[in-house]
Amino acid sequence: MLDNLTKRFSKIFKDIRGQSKLTEDNIKEALREVRLALLEADVALPIVKDFVNSVKERALGHEIADNLTPDQAFFGIVNQALIDLMGKENTSLNLSTTPPATILMAGLQGAGKTTTVGKLAKLIKDQDKKKKILVVSADVYRPAAIEQLKLLAEQVGVDFFPSNTTQQPVQIVRDAQNYAKKHFYDVLMVDTAGRLAIDIEMMIEIRAIHSAINPIETLFVIDAMLGQDAVNTAQAFNETLPLTGVVLTKMDGDARGGAALSVRQITGKPIKFIGVGEKINGLEPFYPDRIASRILGMGDVMTLLEDVQKGIDEDIAKEMAQKLHRGKGFDLNDFKAQIQQMRNMGGFENLLSKMPGELGEISKKIPEGTAEKAMRHVEAIINSMTPKERANPALLKASRKRRIAAGAGVTIQDVNKMLKQFEQSQQMMKMFSGKNMAKLMRMAKGMKGMFPNS
Missing domain, CATH: 1.20.120.140 (SRP54, nucleotide-binding domain)
Known part of the structure; x- marks a missing residue:
């Protein structure tokens, strides 16, 4: 980025x-x-x-x-x-209105509107599990868009309001909003059609949709990799709709940064979120100070800490801590749990990219997807073991390794490499037991005041 x-x-x-x-x-x-x-x-x-x-x-x-x-x-x-x-500070979503708080997504085709609806629905749900969310697609020109949103809704665990290509977009959104009111939804998210370029027809339609549902948030979704073209497009939409904010997608693929640095000044509207990666959790609130820090090579420690906090399953962490405290060893089941927790934090490459200095530079040298592929191999190897082998890795001699390698579709060298990585993690976890754990807890308490709101 x-x-x-x-x-x-x-x-x-x-x-x-x-x-x-x-x-x-x-x-x-x-x-x-x-x-x-x-x-x-x-x-x-x-x-x-x-x-x-x-x-x-x-x-x-x-x-x-x-x-x-x-x-x-x-x-x-x-x-x-x-x-x-x-923009000086993060501008959060405004959902303070009589339910349902309606969010309208606008933008060109290919900008990532539909995916962003799914990502934003997940973000809102993660922040407040009690919120009841409904999503609807008014893109009647692209049947795949309706099906895509339906699948995303299922993946995220929010409700989907059905629509089809024979309906009028304005009627779809009116029906969805009425349904949301009657069934006490907190949030309604509306996906709209885009075009490959700005045209009068699209602008008339999006304006009619906006008038029909009067959304509290109108977000313009824009591909950051378009650079100055993205900013010009944002300006055109801003003249047509009363935008409340901007979502910059594909920020992880944008090596230049022109859109991030220009769009606020050109439109006068805040960047509220940035899309990073294709995963459903790849949407972050936009903090100007954190992006400035990344631009100047200082990493993004605050977002990194938030990723870690969100990704850690407290029950699993507590269980592992108790296990270590009782003097029980760190086994391959624990190693697999660690990998899954790292995936919940956005993956190894994502974590590294937010590190300051040389560590952040290392992430740029890792080919995209390499770390994720390696983690999948490790999981496949562990899954090919018996429960006894996972609990007691000392059992893994040559014949067992051959069987495991064949079951996981990897080489014996891959199995040995994974076991070496496991041993390194095992050594590190030994430091988190007994007196060393007490020392670590004291250090953590001392560091707590270093971070705002901690």
Whole structure:
């Protein structure tokens, strides 16, 4: 995500390092690099000019604190300017209305509207299990879209209001809203049709749908990889509909970042969510400060902590802790449970990508899907074992390994490699028992105050 910008900014800060103070002369080249970095990222020229002028004014009028070097001070200035550009803070969904709170999704075909409906439904449900959610598709031009939304609703565990290609979109959404009112739904989410490009017909239809249901949230779903074209499209929709926010999809595939840096300024509407990855949990609230941190190579520790918190099954973690406390060993059942928990957190590659510094860089060198494939192999190997073998890995001699490899469709070398990984995890888990566990708990309590709202 935004890799090109990260590389550019890293070079800029490195070049300023060693200066005694920030002056017009020594930041001239840095500002030129900032300008080029933003233009390469496909940020609109007027925004680039304003951004560079803002950074220059702050840098030259900046009193550097005694404990900061010039490059650190310049880093802080650029970081704050990026946050200001993207909207200063997260703007959450507004669901405070007489139920059902209706959310309308708009955007071009291929932007990821239908998938985003599913992802957002899951996000809302995860935040409040009691919320009753209904989804409906008004895309009568693409039968696959209706079926796709139905499958997503089943996957997420929310209700689906049926529709078909013979119906009128406006009537579909009216019927869905009436049904939602009568059956006491908290949230109604409406998927709409898109086109490959903006046309008058589509705009008339989406405006009619909006008038019919008067949604509290009208979200424009946009493919971040379109860069400046995405921003121009957002502006066209913003002139047609009273948008309340933007969802940027495919952010994990966007190495440039032009849409993320431009869309707020161009439309005046906040980016509320970003789509990362194809998995159903791949939707994150948009925090300008966290994205700025990623752009500047500092990772995204807060989102990482949230992913970990969401992904950990407290009952499994408690059971494992009690087991270790009783002196029982860490076995292959526990190892498999760890892998499943990591998948719940978005996968190994996702976790690494949010790490600061070199660890974050490592994630960019791992071919996409490699870690997920490796985890699937590990699970297949463990699933090919008997309950006794999982509980007591010492039983795994050559003949058993051959049987397990054949059952999992892997080589004996793969089985040996997995067992070595297991042994490393086993050694690490030994540290979390007895006195070491008590030490760890004391450290955790000491760190608790370091994070906001903890």
